[in-house]
Amino acid sequence: MRCTKAREWLSLDLDGRIPPDKTISLEEHLANCGECRQYHADLQLGSRLLRATEPALPENFEWRLQLKLNQTLQEMARQATLPWDEPERTSWRWLRNFGLSAAGGLAIAAALAFLVVPQLTGNGARLTGTLDRAPVTTYGEAQDLTAAVTATGDLTRRPLIPTTQRWNSTPNWQSVSQGTGIGLLNPDRSELLSGWSSNSLNDLRTITTLRDENQRLRTRLTQANRDLILLQRQLDTLRSKHVDQESSEGGEH
Amino acid sequence: MHALEEQFSVERRSVPVAWTELRDEDLIARVQQGQRRAFDEIVSRYKGRLFSFILRMVKDPTEAEDLTQETLIRVYIHANKYREIARFSTWVFTIATNLVRNRMRRRARRPRMFSLNPTPDSDELPLDPPDPDMDPSRDVEGEELGKLIALATSKIPEKYRTPFLLREVNELSYEEIQQVTGLKLGTVRSRINRARNRFRQLIKPLLKNETLLADLERLEEKMLSDKDDE
Numbered sequence: 001m002r003c004t005k006a007r008e009w010l011s012l013d014l015d016g017r018i019p020p021d022k023t024i025s026l027e028e029h030l031a032n033c034g035e036c037r038q039y040h041a042d043l044q045l046g047s048r049l050l051r052a053t054e055p056a057l058p059e060n061f062e063w064r065l066q067l068k069l070n071q072t073l074q075e076m077a078r079q080a081t082l083p084w085d086e087p088e089r090t091s092w093r094w095l096r097n098f099g100l101s102a103a104g105g106l107a108i109a110a111a112l113a114f115l116v117v118p119q120l121t122g123n124g125a126r127l128t129g130t131l132d133r134a135p136v137t138t139y140g141e142a143q144d145l146t147a148a149v150t151a152t153g154d155l156t157r158r159p160l161i162p163t164t165q166r167w168n169s170t171p172n173w174q175s176v177s178q179g180t181g182i183g184l185l186n187p188d189r190s191e192l193l194s195g196w197s198s199n200s201l202n203d204l205r206t207i208t209t210l211r212d213e214n215q216r217l218r219t220r221l222t223q224a225n226r227d228l229i230l231l232q233r234q235l236d237t238l239r240s241k242h243v244d245q246e247s248s249e250g251g252e253h
Numbered sequence: 254m255h256a257l258e259e260q261f262s263v264e265r266r267s268v269p270v271a272w273t274e275l276r277d278e279d280l281i282a283r284v285q286q287g288q289r290r291a292f293d294e295i296v297s298r299y300k301g302r303l304f305s306f307i308l309r310m311v312k313d314p315t316e317a318e319d320l321t322q323e324t325l326i327r328v329y330i331h332a333n334k335y336r337e338i339a340r341f342s343t344w345v346f347t348i349a350t351n352l353v354r355n356r357m358r359r360r361a362r363r364p365r366m367f368s369l370n371p372t373p374d375s376d377e378l379p380l381d382p383p384d385p386d387m388d389p390s391r392d393v394e395g396e397e398l399g400k401l402i403a404l405a406t407s408k409i410p411e412k413y414r415t416p417f418l419l420r421e422v423n424e425l426s427y428e429e430i431q432q433v434t435g436l437k438l439g440t441v442r443s444r445i446n447r448a449r450n451r452f453r454q455l456i457k458p459l460l461k462n463e464t465l466l467a468d469l470e471r472l473e474e475k476m477l478s479d480k481d482d483e
Contacts, residue, residue: 011446015420017427042453042460049456050406050421052472053399054305058318061304062296065322072326 001029006036014043277341284332292329299342300325303349306418309406310353320356324349343429346419350433357411398459398468405455409448416441417448 001009006029012018018026030037272280272294283291303324308317327348335344409417416434419425425433430441459465 007450008443008446011449012442014449015427015445017442039453042457043449045460046449046452046456047421048473049398049402049459049469050418052469052476053402054301054422055308055314055399055403057300057304057321061300061318061321062293064318065296065300065325068322069326069329072330076330 001025003029003033003036006030006033007039010036010040010043014047278337281328281332281335281341284329285335292332295328296325299345302423303345305422306346307349307353309403309418309422310411310414311356312403312407316356320349320352323352327352339432340429342423342425343432346423346425346429347433350415350419353415398465398472401459401465402456405452408455409451413444413448413451416444417452420445 006026009018009022009026013023013026030040272290275283275291275294277295277298280291280295284295300321304317304321307320307324308314311317311320324345328345335341406414406418416430416436419430419433420427427438427441427445430436430445431438434441436444
């Protein structure tokens, strides 16, 4: 065995990794080679020197670490974006989603219009069947809001326009578009609503505004109820204290 | 029987956890559950090993302390990412190695500072042996020896130094070093061998110095007695 190879095996031997079949030949080499024996001893001494001279940490290391950790966690908490903290971004996201959905809805509406409009002047039965499957085709006929509501389902249960107050503002376009069709989603986009009267649009805006107002008032009412309960408890506490005081004063007399 | 079992389980619940007896993997599991005390125990176990490794890599104590803190902070923040597929020590040293590597790369990109020292700094020069007449009592806790070993280690090229220190000082297995560094097993083996060879060349003058060898023995005795005290 050559010395270069023997020294490789010595390095492995230090880590307990020498293959068993090489042990004997290595031992034979070491028996005959003084330099490799010295090399072996030097490797072992080198390991001892490294382990014995490990540098020491400064004494306040852990204290500084905890401080830095707390600062890092505070910074992370500050940077964390909560959905209700960013209404602008929420409304942009809504706008983008609305844009995509509007484009899709427009395409569907245009395709259906090509199919259905020629038949409006024709067979009524066919029109009914078409209405059942594609509510959007009623817009051409519905001249008042009542008819539109009947045709498209219960608008009071489903939101028409996502409000900026809702942080989970990605609307359930599926449920909305199934019932209402894309045209109802934004009454301002009147070019989508051919056949609608301006009165209907105004009524729709009013409904939306009233619904939002309703939600706000409901929230305020819930809060007021909670405050009332707290005040009642405080009043009860004060009453019982007053009664105790009176009875103790009466006892003294 | 049912009442006994219930009583036993209540008693077991009320026994405080002996943190020092838990494995590293159990500790990190508790950190994942939000137990900050478990993290304190991890810090206690790893701060020395990490600092020792990082200091010998970056050579600057302030930077080494900073990187050690950064490693431990990342362990805490990303505790949920640890899975018991590998040993916890492997995961910790992977974080440390990556941080060190990034810091060294950033350092290498800085413009070179030209030294005013006319003597070129060569990796091939062995260390100057210390004064054999030096009074050993002046050597505080083997400080002189520590500085010489640190200097020798710093002269080992970085690509050899990383697996060398992970093996020698932190006692990671070859397979763990393979995971930490991303090197092949054969490469790990050969780099450790080369680093040992280089280190031996650098400390050759020390190996015959009786004073420093006496220092070594004193340090080892102190380490053993400190361990017994714990």
